[in-house]
Amino acid sequence: MMLPPGVSEEAFRAAIHEFTAALGADQVFTSEDDLSLYRDAYTPYRGMPDKEIVASAAVAPVSVEQVQRVVHIANKHRLPLFATSTGRNLGYGGAAPTLSGSVVVDLKRMNRVVEVNVTDCYAVLEPGVSFIELSHYLRERNIPLLVSAAENGAGGPVGNSLDHGVGFLGDNFARVCGIEAVLPNGEVIRTGSGAVSNGKLWPVYKYGFGPDVSGLFPQANFGIVTKMIFWLEPEPERMQGFSVSSSKHDDFGPMVDAIQMLRHKGIIRSSGARNPLRAANNSTVGMRSRNIPEVERLLSSPGDGAASAWDALSIATGIPNASVNGTVWGPAKIVVATLDHAREHFAKLLPHATFSAGTARDFPLDLATVPVDQWVGLGMPNLWGFQRLANQGVNRGHYYFSPLFKAQADDIFAMNRTVRKVMADANEPEILKRWGWQGGGGPFPKTYVLYYDFLVYDDAGLNARHLKLFDRLVKTCAEHGWAEYRAPAGFQDLVAGVYANNNSALRRFCETMKDAVDPNGILSPGRGGIWPRRYRKE
Template sequence: MASKYIALPKGVSEQDFDAALDEYRAILGAENVYVDDLYLAAYSKIMIPDADANHTPSAAIAPASVEEVQRCIAVCNTYKVPVWPISTGRNLGYGSAAPGSRGQVVMDLRRMNKIIEVDADLGTALVEPGVTYQQLYDYLQEHKIPLWLSCPAPSSIAGPLGNTVDRGVGYTPYGEHFMFSCGMEVVMPTGEILKTGMGGLANSNTAQVFKWGYGPYLDGIFTQSNFGVVTKLGLWLMPAPPAFKPFVIRYPDETDVGDIVETIRPLRMAMIIPNAIVISHALWELGTQLKRADWYQGTDSIPDDIVKELTRKKKVGVWNVYCGLYGSPEQIEVNWAIVQGAIKASGKGEIFTAEQVGDDRAFKYRAELMQGKMTTAEFGLYNWRGGGGSAWFAPVSQARGSESVKQLALAKKILTKYNFDYVAEFIVGWRDMHHIIDLLYDRTNPEQLKAAHACFDELLDAFTKAGYGTYRVNTAFMDKVADSYGAVKKDVNQKIKRALDPNGIIAPGKSGIWN
């Protein structure tokens, strides 16, 4: 018999779900419990290459306080209803706000949007899940607090808690976000509240300044996991430097990528360049501004000669390396001389400063990111091909030129096989390198949707076989990536899950972790 709901939680009867919803309404108010198709549309839309039906929620609930989260978790335990917590739900290329599997109730934490504290002297902040980067940025500006954020590319609409808990990254010297977090408050599956690090100490005033506390360090197990609901997060913010000098190094040939990495890695490791270095391919650079159909009408991958033509016309490199120098004018002058010397010695690349590029849209967007300013320019990529399809592929390698050459060849081979474009960038951390590929496709075209799924699957297979682990993945491929890290790790994760969440109510399947 058909249910009156668009989906039911797995193993939950309609009668029990009715009762659970009544209890949610009693806790949150009917206006904060959503079951109608119209309201659930915002929690159902995905861009990843998977069937919508696999990620259809049964309902959504929106608590406004830690106490309401606790009470909702108690209801979940009573009726064995699974919940999928989200902060701002802007994880677009990884699954958006939709649950990882059909029938889960989305626990939308956007109403929990308090900036609890910002300490201007110590450079710390304490925020709730619904706080966006734009909100925190505006707070700093309004109160004239000389601290900078580090944010991901879709900065203004995303949130620091959600991004950090999913181990996202940014573009300032504080760009490894989890490294620069300090202290969590977590609602456990039992409803109990855990305060990590120094936070568990009565009257503590060091929860946001000392990460470790006493005994095992627990914060990490609440990242990319389903062991609890993080309701507060401490952040370290960067003191605004006296001076900042952004620049771009442009390279004319795709084969230059190996030399690029070998040239810049020593500068990054020595902290001459203190922020994550972005090596942006031309199609990423131009895809934020242009539409593919205006330059190429073929259904296959865009040919390399067309890409070269585009770079000449638009005056960008095939590779565009974005960096920043931070500190006093005197420090920057010294480091600028070192950078220029390294580029000159390499015999490749041409450096451009802000003054030289003028009103260049791509440079402006990158310079803003390297200062922690708000921008949504990267969403222009979704106009490149159109059709609303996007899946981020994110393998990690050593920061070696030889690794970038191998990964480039492997990625282009597979993308070309399925008629997709290489829209990508390498990001050099310290000793690691993230290779971020945006698999863009027309989601309204059933053939492209099928091809995108097969392409992503083959990318995972090929890169895993080559020893390149994926550090984040969309909700359709979480199990596959979890399997790639070995049976022992998967078993340990499952044992922790069963110990902490015996009813398996929090985000079943998140990161391949099942009860």
């Protein structure tokens, strides 16, 4: 039997007994079989059982009152808890806790869509509601609203936004207008306008008065979120993407600046930038290397190749050296006018570039006419992401290296040079080959992020080497000013550690708050790199 650190077997057994009395025996789990559901199916520590983070037990409350009782019992026995909503955060730790031995508070049974308001375009959700369930709820009732679903439709708005995740509409925490949470002392708090008794503005005005403490709940451990106001998007009349490409290497910079300016002006809703020729040999999941030797030779040459050499190769292969894309939506007339504007905008800037409009998708969508791999991008969550990410026959899952960088060509080139050098210095040719050259996308309005999937293998030695490389990449990128926006359970300290300005003032401030509101250190110790005093390595 695994015990939480610092908890005696007697106390643990007493707590399990009390959980059983509070929730019922069928909602308290201690068998190895049951607890396998709370292991990270994609653990980076495969083959290293002493390092894998596992739970000691799990409990599944169904109401706020039951969550409060769980918290009270945990305080009584000083038992560490770890709350998870749908538990589908594959690539970032799944349902696994941050501290081995924690008791997982599985909120999947709290799966009510409490309210959907069509007039003000929001939903009040419990944490166990998944994206596909919410989408189904809307479609079943002919409600013309879309949910900003992540690629993995089995995840949900609450868990995704609480990990600063993104959906097809971008930053999901930006869509959170209010939170209800059980605090470490068992009290229930409502943030923002929800603090007004009988207030009407909770779903529509997020700040309330005074500090907006909603930001204390994502990637942190100051409460168990039991309800969330999540803004939805009115279904547009039309959605349409476009891309602009050029064979000229030096067009990349002006193109990135131009697409971002369209976004800053609010003319387009999403944007991204790629160099298809430099990325021709990438083989991350979902991509197939074109195995062009000259591409690898140029990328590995000093200064990663002269512009003239890339231009010549582009003409020889027909693969563009620069490409940007954007999406527009709204009334059909406005979409047409916006695309005309974008076309003219790029034609003036780069007359030789090629502008291509994508397929116009009119709502309500006839899903029978849309390839399933395009559903998520149109606001229709599904499990296709699972299907794409299912084991590729050679690996056992993946975890993400996901740095943020500026949405500017200089930063994209610099980040690629830095990462490639770290991979080459580590003598990891396969990792380097899969990386190839990465562009960026923009779920966040003013920065780019990329998702590089480190694959997990049966070979524990190989996995251990990759863990070291991951560590080196995070630290080296931080030296250049690029930090991760999200991290698997085992890397919370690593990533939080690079946010170390002024002698880690941010971490120390969070620890001070943690000790004040959670003196027994029961809620998700280590989440966000925030450790309560009892577990802190001073």
